[in-house]
Amino acid sequence: MAEHDDGLIVLTINGREVRAPKGTMLVDAAKAAGIEIPIFCYEPRLGAPIGACRMCLVEVEGMRGLQTACSTPVAPDMVVNTESEVAKDAQDGVLELLLANHPLDCPVCDKGGECPLQDRTFRFGPGRTRSLEPKLHFPKPLDLSPLVALDRERCIACFRCVRFSQEVAEDGQLTFQERGDHTEIATFSGDPYEGRFTGNTIDLCPVGALTSNPYRFVSRPWDIKNTPSVCAGCSMGCNLEITEREGEVKRLTGRPEPNMAVEEGWICDRGRWGYPALRSADRLQAPVLADAVGRRNVPLERAVTEASGLLGARGARVGILLGDAVTVETGFLAGELADRVGGGTPAMVARTGIPGHGLGPIRALPGAQMDDIDGADVVLVVGGDPCTQQPVAELRIRKARRAGAHVAVIGPRPTALDASCEALRTTPGHLLDAAAVINERLQGSQRAVVLWDEADLAAEPAAAEAIARVVAATPGARAVEMCADVSGAGLRALGIPAAGDLLGALEAGDIDILLTIGTDPTTGPAGDRWAAAADRAGTIIEMATHRTGLTDRAALVLPMLAPLEDEGVLVSMTGRAQRLRPGAREAAGAAAAWELIVGITHRIGNPVPDRTPAQAFRRLAEQHAAFAGLDYRAIGREGAVIAAVPQDPGSPAREPVGDGLLIVPCAPVFGDAVAHRSDALEAVREPSRAALAPAEAERLGVRTDARVRVTTPEGTAVLPLEIDSRLHEGAVYLMVGDPSSGAARLLPEDRGPVRAVVSAAAREEVGA
Amino acid sequence: MTAHEIEEYLAPMRHEFADPRSLILPALKFAQGESGWLPAEDMAAVAEATGFSQAYVESVATFYDRLYIEPVGRRVINVCVTLSCMLRGSDEIFDHLTDYLGLDGEGTTEDGMFTLAKVQCIGACDRAPCLQIDSGEQIGPLEPADATCLVDDLREQPAPARYER
Numbered sequence: 001m002a003e004h005d006d007g008l009i010v011l012t013i014n015g016r017e018v019r020a021p022k023g024t025m026l027v028d029a030a031k032a033a034g035i036e037i038p039i040f041c042y043e044p045r046l047g048a049p050i051g052a053c054r055m056c057l058v059e060v061e062g063m064r065g066l067q068t069a070c071s072t073p074v075a076p077d078m079v080v081n082t083e084s085e086v087a088k089d090a091q092d093g094v095l096e097l098l099l100a101n102h103p104l105d106c107p108v109c110d111k112g113g114e115c116p117l118q119d120r121t122f123r124f125g126p127g128r129t130r131s132l133e134p135k136l137h138f139p140k141p142l143d144l145s146p147l148v149a150l151d152r153e154r155c156i157a158c159f160r161c162v163r164f165s166q167e168v169a170e171d172g173q174l175t176f177q178e179r180g181d182h183t184e185i186a187t188f189s190g191d192p193y194e195g196r197f198t199g200n201t202i203d204l205c206p207v208g209a210l211t212s213n214p215y216r217f218v219s220r221p222w223d224i225k226n227t228p229s230v231c232a233g234c235s236m237g238c239n240l241e242i243t244e245r246e247g248e249v250k251r252l253t254g255r256p257e258p259n260m261a262v263e264e265g266w267i268c269d270r271g272r273w274g275y276p277a278l279r280s281a282d283r284l285q286a287p288v289l290a291d292a293v294g295r296r297n298v299p300l301e302r303a304v305t306e307a308s309g310l311l312g313a314r315g316a317r318v319g320i321l322l323g324d325a326v327t328v329e330t331g332f333l334a335g336e337l338a339d340r341v342g343g344g345t346p347a348m349v350a351r352t353g354i355p356g357h358g359l360g361p362i363r364a365l366p367g368a369q370m371d372d373i374d375g376a377d378v379v380l381v382v383g384g385d386p387c388t389q390q391p392v393a394e395l396r397i398r399k400a401r402r403a404g405a406h407v408a409v410i411g412p413r414p415t416a417l418d419a420s421c422e423a424l425r426t427t428p429g430h431l432l433d434a435a436a437v438i439n440e441r442l443q444g445s446q447r448a449v450v451l452w453d454e455a456d457l458a459a460e461p462a463a464a465e466a467i468a469r470v471v472a473a474t475p476g477a478r479a480v481e482m483c484a485d486v487s488g489a490g491l492r493a494l495g496i497p498a499a500g501d502l503l504g505a506l507e508a509g510d511i512d513i514l515l516t517i518g519t520d521p522t523t524g525p526a527g528d529r530w531a532a533a534a535d536r537a538g539t540i541i542e543m544a545t546h547r548t549g550l551t552d553r554a555a556l557v558l559p560m561l562a563p564l565e566d567e568g569v570l571v572s573m574t575g576r577a578q579r580l581r582p583g584a585r586e587a588a589g590a591a592a593a594w595e596l597i598v599g600i601t602h603r604i605g606n607p608v609p610d611r612t613p614a615q616a617f618r619r620l621a622e623q624h625a626a627f628a629g630l631d632y633r634a635i636g637r638e639g640a641v642i643a644a645v646p647q648d649p650g651s652p653a654r655e656p657v658g659d660g661l662l663i664v665p666c667a668p669v670f671g672d673a674v675a676h677r678s679d680a681l682e683a684v685r686e687p688s689r690a691a692l693a694p695a696e697a698e699r700l701g702v703r704t705d706a707r708v709r710v711t712t713p714e715g716t717a718v719l720p721l722e723i724d725s726r727l728h729e730g731a732v733y734l735m736v737g738d739p740s741s742g743a744a745r746l747l748p749e750d751r752g753p754v755r756a757v758v759s760a761a762a763r764e765e766v767g768a
Numbered sequence: 769m770t771a772h773e774i775e776e777y778l779a780p781m782r783h784e785f786a787d788p789r790s791l792i793l794p795a796l797k798f799a800q801g802e803s804g805w806l807p808a809e810d811m812a813a814v815a816e817a818t819g820f821s822q823a824y825v826e827s828v829a830t831f832y833d834r835l836y837i838e839p840v841g842r843r844v845i846n847v848c849v850t851l852s853c854m855l856r857g858s859d860e861i862f863d864h865l866t867d868y869l870g871l872d873g874e875g876t877t878e879d880g881m882f883t884l885a886k887v888q889c890i891g892a893c894d895r896a897p898c899l900q901i902d903s904g905e906q907i908g909p910l911e912p913a914d915a916t917c918l919v920d921d922l923r924e925q926p927a928p929a930r931y932e933r
Contacts, residue, residue: 172821177830186830188822189808 011078025049026069026080027056037082038091038120040098040206041158042070045264047167047402052159053098055120057090058082066090092126098156099129101136102207109154111208113221117156136182144174144185145193146683147213147273148202152184155209161185161201168266169197170398170420185209194684196391196416196669199272203254203265214273214680215251219243227583228255228637230570231271232325232563233674235483236370236390237572237639238263238271242564242583249275249564249584259638261371262576268391270669270681275564277677278586282547284559286589291555300589303558304596307541308603310513310556314343319502319511319537322351323519324485326593327568327580328627329613331491332620333597334517340606341513348502348511352519353485354454355498355750358461358654360647361468367644368449368478369574373400378445380438381409382467383431384453384482387416388669390573393451393482397421400449408441410434411456412664413733414726428664428731429656429753431456431463439470448477455484455665459753461654483573484751490571493626493645503749506533513539517593518560520739522549523673527745528715543593546677559590566592568613569635571642577630578639656753658713661696661732663756665747671737688741690758691722691733700758707761710734710746712754717742718761732758769799769809771816778817791818792828796835797933804931805836833887834903834933841876841883843922844933846900849886852893856909861897862886864912868919881923903932 008019013030020029027037028044040053051068058069061079066087069080081087099121106112141149157176162185165174173193177186187193193201202210224245231238231252239259243251252272258265277283287303289296298306311318318341320334331351338347356363373379373396386393397417401407407421412428426434442448450471457464471477483489503526505511514537521530531549534540540554545562563570565585571577591599594613601608610616614632621627626642634640656662668686675681690708692700702708708721710732719734719741727733734756736744748754777798778791785791795818799810806829808822815822829835836844847853847862865884869877876883890906892898898908899915901922910918 166821166824173823175821175823175827177827179827179831186823186827188811188826 009074009076011074011076011080013080014083020074022074024074026058026067026072026074029074030069030080030082035082037069038124039070040116040120040156041160043160043163043204045168045258046160046163046204050159050163053156054094055091055098057087057094059084059087091124095121095125096129096131099125100131100133101153102156103135103153105154106208109151109208110211110216111205115208116206117208138184141211141216143192143213144187144210145198147269147680148193148198149211149213149216150185151209151211154207155183155185156207157183158206160204160206161210164197164201164204165193165195167402168395168398169195169200171195174201196268196270196387197266197395199269200254200266212251212273214276218250219245224250227581229564229581229583230578231267232486232570232580233268233271233274233672234390235486235488235573236263236392237570237574237576237578238267238392239578240267240271242581244584247584248586249278251275252564257637261369261638262572262574262578263370263392264395266392266395268669269684270391270672270675273680274674274678276680277546277674278562278564278584280546280677280679282677283587284544284547284551284557284590285587287559288551288554288557297589300558300591303556304599305603306556307558307596308600310539310541311337311341311515311600312343312604315345316342317345317510317512318342318347318515319506319513320347320349320515320517321499321502321519321521322349322491322496322517324352325487325563325570326491326518327487327563327566327570327613328490328494328577328620329568329616330517330593330597331487331494331496332624333594333608333610333616335494335496336608337597337601340601340604347515348505349496350499350502351485351488351491351496352521352524353488353491353498354458355500356454356458356492357648359454359458359464360649361472362452362457362464362479363481363647364644365450365468365471365477365479367575367641368480369576369641370396370480372447372478373397373449373480374403376400376405376447376449378441378448379405379407380441380448380450381407381411381415381417382434382438382450382452383411383456384451385411385413385415385666386451386482389453389484389667390482391669397451406441408437410437411453412728412731413666414724425728428662428728429460431460432466435463435466435470438467442470442474442477445474446476448474449480450477451480451482453482453484454488455751458751459654481573487570489573489575490569490577490642493571493642494620494624495645498750500750503529503533506536509536511537513537513541515541515543516548516550517543518545520544520546520548520550522745523739523742524744525747525751526714526749527742529749543596545587545590546673558596559587560596561585561587561590561592565590568592568594569617572639575642575644576639577627577635577642579632579635654752656755657748658755658757660711660755660757661730663712663746663754664728664731664733665751666691666733666735667737668735671735673737673739676738676740686735686737687720688738688743689720689722689735690743691724691727691735692758693727693729693731694723694725696727696729696732697721697723700760702758702760709759709761710743710756712746712748712756714746714748714754715742717746719743732756769802769813771813774799774813774817788818789820792820792825793832796825796829800835800933801930804842804933805838805840811837836933839876839880841881842927843881844883844885844902845919846885846887846890848888848890848892848896848898848900848906850889852889853897853908856896857912858897860912861899861910861915865915865919868916882919
C-alpha cells in the first residue's frame with residue numbers, strides 16, 4: 001500500500017523507504033530522511049518553488065528526463081534516485097554551468113567559508129571545469145543601496161532576492177535585467193534599493209553576490225562566533241544571530257533556523273544594522289563618580305560600593321525607574337533591590353511606558369501568535385503602524401493577504417500597507433467610530449486576527465472597550481497587542497506600574513535618590529518635567545548604555561550592557577518569553593544591570609540569592625503567575641508564551657490635554673535613537689519632524705522648507721515640517737525618535753492624548 | 769508620453785491578452801515610438817498604465833534588443849553579422865559604415881542622426897550580406913559602397929513622425 005492510514009505517502013529514495021505528507025516536495029521528503037539534495041533557489045518562505053537553478057535534478061523512475069526535486073511533489077510508490085550516474089552527471093553539469101561565469105574569488109569574498117555555492121561545489125561538483133572561454137567581468141562592487149553591495153559576476157541568477165522583493169516585501173524594486181547570458185540583478189534606472197527589509201536579500205543569497213556593505217571585508221567565517229539571540233529594537237522580538245569578532249558585534253543576521261512563530265527568519269534593516277550604536281561616541285565606557293572631590297572615573301567595584309552606600313543609607317527614600325528594554329530579570333531584581341534599600345524604607349519601582357488603564361477588556365481577548373496570522377481569514381490592524389513600529393509584522397500581514405485573507409488597516413496614519421490592503425483612515429482621536437466597521441469586517445470570519453496598537457487605544461479607552469466587545473463576540477477571533485515598549489509586556493507581567501506615581505513623588509519632593517536603569521526620561525515623554533523632577537531628588541544614580549540627559553547631573557554613573565551584550569529574557573508583544581544571549585561585550589567598564597543590582601544588594605549586606613539571570617528567572621517564575629512553570633530550558637530556542645495577567649477593568653474616556661491640533665505620534669522606522677547612533681544607517685536615517693496636511697499647513701501659514709514651533713503643555717520644540725497630502729486635517733503628525741530633537745518630550749508622561757499649537761518658527765530659532 | 773496616452777492606446781487591445789503582463793510589450797513599443805528610445809519617465813508611464821512595477825517594466829525592456837533604454841540616433845542601422853552575411857562580407861560593410869559615419873565600432877554619431885549596431889540573423893540569408901534600417905525591410909545583397917549611398921539617402925529624409933524600431 002502506497003498510502004497509509006496516517007495519511008503519509010510512501011516512496012523510495014535511494015533505495016530507502018521514505019514517508020512524507022501529501023504535497024511535500026521531494027527535496028523536503030529526502031531531507032527529512034537524511035538525504036541531501038543540493039539546492040540554490042528553493043526557499044519555501046519565498047512562495048511556490050520555481051525550479052530556476054536546476055541544481056536539484058534527480059532521477060525518478062518512469063518519468064521522462066530528470067525532475068527538479070524542489071518542485072516535484074511526492075507521489076505514491078515513486079522511486080527516486082539522487083545518486084545514480086545520470087543524476088550525478090546532471091549535478092556536475094549544472095554546477096559547471098553555474099560556475100561558468102563565477103569568478104571563484106572565494107579567498108576575497110565575504111561569503112567564502114559560509115557559502116552554499118562553495119559547499120555544494122565541493123560536495124557535488126565536478127572538481128574541475130572544461131570551460132576555456134573567458135568569464136564575464138563587471139566593475140565591482142555595485143552599490144545596490146548604501147547598505148547592500150552587488151557583485152554581478154558572482155550571481156547565479158537563482159531569483160531568491162528578486163522573489164523576496166517581489167513576493168515577500170512586495171516592494172517590486174528588484175528585478176532581473178538583460179535576461180539571457182548577461183542577466184543581472186537591478187533596480188529601476190539604477191535607483192538605490194530602498195526599503196525596510198533589504199538586508200534579508202543578503203541572508204537569502206546562496207552565493208557572494210549580495211553582501212552587506214558595513215560588513216564588507218570585516219571578517220572571515222573562521223574568525224567569528226555566532227550567538228543566537230533576540231532583537232531588542234521593538235516589541236516584535238525577532239530572533240537573530242549575533243556575529244562577534246574580537247569582542248565586537250560585527251554583524252547581525254536572521255536565524256539560519258528561523259523561529260516560524262515569530263519572525264520567520266526575516267529581520268528589518270534597523271535591527272540588522274543598528275549594532276554600530278554599541279560603539280557610538282556617546283556610549284558610556286567607564287563608571288563616573290561625582291562627589292566632594294570632583295567628577296572622575298572610578299573602577300566598577302568602587303562605583304558599586306558607592307551605589308550601595310547611597311542606596312542603603314537609613315531612611316533614604318529611593319525611586320527606581322526602569323527603561324523600556326530591560327530584561328524581566330532586571331525588572332524582578334529591581335523589585336528585590338527595592339526591598340533592601342533605605343534601611344527598611346521600601347523604594348518605589350516603576351517603568352517608563354503606558355499605564356494602560358482601560359485596556360483591561362481588550363487585553364483579556366484570546367491572544368494570537370504571529371504564525372496565527374498566516375492562517376487567518378480576516379486580519380485587522382487597528383491603530384498604530386506596524387510597518388514602522390514592528391516592521392517584520394508587516395511581512396506577516398502581507399503573507400496573510402497573499403494567502404487570501406481580507407486585510408484592513410484602520411487608523412489615522414497612512415501606512416505602507418494601504419496600497420495593497422483595504423485602508424480605512426479614521427479621524428485622529430476617533431478610533432471609536434471604527435468599532436462598527438470592525439464589527440462588519442469580522443462578520444462571518446472564523447479565524448480573524450486583530451492587531452491593535454497599545455498607544456493609540458490607551459489614548460482612547462472607550463474605543464478599546466468597544467473594539468474588545470466586538471472582537472470578543474466574534475467566534476475564533478484573536479488579538480495581538482502591538483506594544484509600544486520593547487519589554488512592556490514582560491514588565492507588566494511582573495506587576496511593575498508605569499511611572500506616573502514616581503514622577504509625582506519626585507515632584508512632591510518625596511524621593512531622595514532616583515535610580516534609573518536603562519532609560520533617559522529627559523528625552524522621552526514629558527522630558528522637561530522629568531528633568532526638573534530629577535533635580536528635586538538630591539541624588540541621581542544612573543545605569544545606562546549611552547549618555548543621557550541625566551549623566552552630567554548624576555552622582556554616580558554605572559555603564560550597563562546593551563541587550564545585544566546581555567543575558568536574560570524579553571517578552572515580546574505576543575507574550576512570548578525569549579532568551580537574550582550575550583553576543584559580545586563592547587564597553588570595557590560596563591556590567592549587566594542585573595549583575596550591578598546583585599552586587600549592590602551584596603554590599604548593602606542583604607544579598608539576593610541569585611548569581612545568574614537563570615536563577616533570578618527561576619525565582620521570578622515562582623513568584624509571578626504569568627511566568628509559572630517556566631525556566632530557561634522551557635523557553636529554549638523557540639521561546640515560550642507566558643500566561644495572561646488579570647487586568648484592571650476599563651476606565652472612562654480621556655480627553656486630550658492642551659489646545660490646538662491633536663497630536664498623532666508616529667515612529668519612523670529609521671528614526672529612533674539606535675538609527676541615529678548607528679553610522680551604518682546614516683544614509684537612511686530619518687529626522688524627527690512634524691507633518692501636516694496641505695490645507696492645515698496653509699491655514700497655519702507654514703511652508704515645507706520651514707521649521708515649525710510645536711507647543712504642548714509639556715513644552716516646545718522646533719522641528720522640520722513635512723507636508724503630506726495623505727494626512728488628516730485638524731491634527732499634527734509628530735514623527736518622534738531622535739532623542740536630540742525634543743519631539744518626544746512634547747508628549748505627556750503617560751503618552752496620553754495631547755493637543756499642540758503649531759506655528760512658523762521665528763528666524764533665530766531656525767538658526768538654532 | 770503620459771500614462772494616460774498609453775492607457776488609451778492599450779484600451780482596445782486589453783481583451784486580447786489573458787495575462788495583463790502581455791500588455792507591457794505593446795505599451796513599450798508604443799512609448800518608444802515617440803522619441804525613438806525609452807527614457808526612464810516613459811518606462812514609469814508604462815508601469816503606471818499597465819499596473820506593474822517600474823523595475824519589472826524595465827526588466828522586460830532590457831530583454832529586447834530593439835527596445836532602447838539609452839538614447840539612439842534618429843535612424844538605427846542594424847548590420848547582420850551572422851554566418852551567411854559574415855561569409856559574404858558583412859565585416860567590410862560594417863567597417864565601411866564606421867569609417868563613413870566617423871564611429872569607432874558600434875555607437876551613435878555625434879549629430880544624433882545614426883546609430884550603428886551589429887545584430888544577429890535578421891532572416892534574409894538569401895540576400896546576404898544585408899542590413900536593416902529600424903524595423904524596415906532587409907536590404908541586400910549590398911556592396912560596401914551601396915551601404916554608404918543608403919546613409920546619404922537617409923540623411924535627406926525627414927525625421928519619421930513615429931519611430932518604428
